[in-house]
Amino acid sequence: MGSLEEIAAWAWARHHNEWSWWIRPFFLLPWCWFAWRRSVAGLALTLLALVTSMAWFPTPEVPSAMTVAVLAAERDYLLGPWGPAKVAVALLVPVSLAALAAAFWRRSFAWGLVVLNAMVLAKIAWTFVVFTPAGALHHLVPAGAGLLGCNLALALALALAWRRRAARR
Secondary structure, X not given: OOOHHHHHHHHHHHHOOOHHHHHXXXXXXXXXXXXXOOOHHHHHHHHHHXXXXXXXXXXXXXXXXXXXXXXXXXXXXXXXXXXHHHHHHHHHHHXXXXXXXXXXXXXXXXXXHHHHHHHHHHHHHHHHXXXXXXXXXXXXXXXXXXXXXXXXHHHHHHHHHHHHHHHHO
16 A cells, blocks of 8 residues: 555545546435434445545546646645634534534434535535636536435435325324
């Protein structure tokens, strides 16, 4: 196995494959499901899948110029100086995931949808702060599609739950 730097470089090169951008929002669905089922093991596996997903796809032969620019801005942001504001923003990720899990753990579809939408919209807003406007718009398509897909899937799950509940009465 290579050094940590070599592994990070290998994973970062694969992160240039935009398929990893498209699938990442959909990890929120198993996250919600396992929270609903109160499965800590399922939540842990989903978290592991989420953090490794950037390396699942092959390195693109020629990544788009916009992808390279967006990821360069992300890298500059992450490797730049860290102050209290940047730490607070970074802490939003685990706090948001915990809030999303808590909402579904407590069986609240409504709060779950609020938290899920707030998370993704905050991520989209963050891209407009860190990336160029063109880069943020490039990232907006997979993030927006993921948000729409997650909302539709959760709305379908809620409708099915209501149907099952009505059928039992």
